Amino acid sequence: TSKVRLGEHDKSKEVDCIDVSDGEKQCADPPIEVDVESTVVHSEYNKPIRLRHDIALIRLAQEVAFSDSIKPICLPIGEDVRSKILPEYILTGWGRTKAGLSDILWEEVLKHVPVSECQQKLKDIRHIINISEEFQMCAGGENLVYSCGGDSGSPSGGDRGSRRRSIRTIRHSICWCKLLWATKLPKYLHSCI
Template sequence: MMELRFWFLAIFLVLGEELCLADVSGNQTKEIYPEYCTTFDNKPGKCVDYRQCPYILDIVAKMNAKVKLTPRETEIFKHCLCSEKSKTIVCCEESINDSGLEVLRASEPVCGVFGDNKVTGGNEIRMGSRPWMVLLKYDIQDAHERTAFKCGGTLITSRYILTAAHCILDSLITIRLGEHKISTERDCETYGSTEVCLPPYQDVSVENYVVHEGYDNITLHYDIALVRLARSVEFSKFIKPICLPLHEEVRQSIWNNQRPNQKVTGWGITEGDMPSDVPKEASVRRLTLDQCNHDRNISLIGNQLCVSAYQQDSCKGDSGGPLLFPYLYLGQQRFVQTGIVSKGPRDCGAGSSAIYTDVTRFVPWITQNIRA
């Protein structure tokens, strides 16, 4: 059956431009962003016309020239279709931008190192233990400072914040780093007889931002954005970046993890419908996409995550914050960001599932949109 499908596809692709164009269907009045897909070797990809995919075009050219394909090229071609509905729409691997990847890797020596892992779901985290957490502050007229912070995010390099696309508003003015308790000017805790205080928080202006070109504010598909700071920040014990799943073995470990418990962190609404004054962290579980599709009567796509939301959950104000996965990264136990808080149930903690953006699928996009 696989061989039949393979040669059926080959016939369609080599017959010529006219047939290929005729086979492309869809709404011609509105450009629809290409669907997410996974290549045969588990790489993030997009469903595009084969003529927009250079390495598929090269394979077709070899076939037209009667040149024998390599075993890998044969496998790629056998499994390249996005669906049986179209014989010209293929899953094309998204390219990694090498310069962007180098910018991200420059942060790896210090990324994801946490100060204390003794936290419990829904409880306040130890001061300074999540040094990548940031708050997005908006210019809201007559707003109390606490209510001016509407979203969270993570520091991923000395100049970039990762957050949700729906958190990007014209009123976004600054990013706060190194914060713990919002209501106090200085954060201090006493351990035994020793008082420990955080350095003053930093408010850094926003230079610009990039929202994913496929973002849909109704479905929240492609709910991811990058914010560039107006200046670089200096890493310290209490301000450092989160690790991203840059390496294939890290992504595979996350995807294949048999114990899908992860953590979500933020200053969002807690009991009593009040936003938290301090960051809290909850343990949540990865669910299947079908679980969210059933619970929420919506259609998730492959670069979204379905996550448990019963009793322990993210909430309003946590948007843009991270879903975290503990991993032995570069020989050290660290946190790797696997998701971004996107949308949860109307009554936080009372539903069964919430939606997150799957960061593991967006590494190529991130590398394409950051610079030194």
């Protein structure tokens, strides 16, 4: 049975704690694992072009109680948010670092890269992939080399006040040219709303 782990920050610790003052610690609730009831992969995944429609829905086998360390991420439902191109994106994950896969959840800010520029950089390194501006987007940054591998499926998005919105899901990154491309989540919300 597949499981989803929620409320995790540091995979090397049973409980995540921080020192607050005078030796006192503040600890989060332990992470929980929830069984996956079902997964629905997009019916046109990899059709007609490789890596197109790379999105799926996962239904958990039980309801999840939200806490300080388990919170929902907002989906961009409003048209003003769905069509917006952000200048930068926040990527989170436990991806590869200089020392291997990270135990600690990290966050990185990446700059928006026009699809045409991204496509040209991929062509320059002979990486044959046809990125669709309609269904995908690109981002990049100097530190992207540290977010390579292990981050597929991670959310990227932007903050709106105190709420974070998931705008994209990460699919692939090309570490040596510091690029990643992702599925545009808003493109697929029409069938969910």
